[in-house]
Amino acid sequence: DGGITQSPKYLFRKEGQNVTLSCEQNLNHDAMYWYRQDPGQGLRLIYYSQIVNDFQKGDIAEGYSVSREKKESFPLTVTSAQKNPTAFYLCASQALIRDRAFFGQGTRLTVV
Amino acid sequence: GEDVEQSLFLSVREGDSSVINCTYTDSSSTYLYWYKQEPGAGLQLLTYIFSNMDMKQDQRLTVLLNKKDKHLSLRIADTQTGDSAIYFCAERPKAGTALIFGKGTTLSVSS
Numbered sequence: 001d002g003g004i005t006q007s008p009k010y011l012f013r014k015e016g017q018n019v020t021l022s023c024e025q026n027l028n029h030d031a032m033y034w035y036r037q038d039p040g041q042g043l044r045l046i047y048y049s050q051i052v053n054d055f056q057k058g059d060i061a062e063g064y065s066v067s068r069e070k071k072e073s074f075p076l077t078v079t080s081a082q083k084n085p086t087a088f089y090l091c092a093s094q095a096l097i098r099d100r101a102f103f104g105q106g107t108r109l110t111v112v
Numbered sequence: 113g114e115d116v117e118q119s120l121f122l123s124v125r126e127g128d129s130s131v132i133n134c135t136y137t138d139s140s141s142t143y144l145y146w147y148k149q150e151p152g153a154g155l156q157l158l159t160y161i162f163s164n165m166d167m168k169q170d171q172r173l174t175v176l177l178n179k180k181d182k183h184l185s186l187r188i189a190d191t192q193t194g195d196s197a198i199y200f201c202a203e204r205p206k207a208g209t210a211l212i213f214g215k216g217t218t219l220s221v222s223s
């Protein structure tokens with residue numbers, strides 16, 4: 001069953017800690033994306049990657065880091081430099097030719 | 113610059129039609145999309161339209177595109193309480209680039 005999987009669904013972070021959000025897809029998609037969603041803000045692009053071992057900053061990359069060592073995986077690390085990390089994080093993937101993006105179910109990160 | 117605008121709220125009664133509107137700025141956008149988000153969930157692709165089309169119909173959903181005015185609309189016929197969700201309009205300025213989303217329209221359906 002093809003799809004895109006984010007884990008965990010809920011994540012709690014203490015101030016000053018780094019946390020990593022997982023995103024895995026078995027759709028054989030080339031491109032993967034991370035978005036942040038805040039109430040009333042819509043979706044804002046954090047990072048994206050169109051091929052393995054390459055990624056680009058989006059609109060709000062400060063305080064975040066990513067890696068793309070495998071086509072299937074695009075983990076997002078929220079570092080201690082991100083001052084307001086509490087949000088809903090969405091991962092998406094797309095085949096570059098077909099252009100439709102498919103989303104995971106999201107990870108809700110809360111700072112405690 | 114690139115921007116997608118939507119009204120934030122729409123309230124309708126069950127059985128009525130809902131029309132959600134969107135304007136976009138990049139005339140080179142090749143694809144335009146409508147996504148649905150239910151509470152606590154990811155985004156589900158509802159439908160999309162190529163920029164060379166004026167209309168697309170899919171069961172209860174009708175998408176209208178006015179490329180001259182850069183206006184996109186989603187009509188939901190016979191709206192049901194299960195249609196209550198946030199609806200996002202998105203554009204893709206050119207193939208292979210990231211989607212640009214509006215802030216979403218919250219549709220509330222009352223019985």
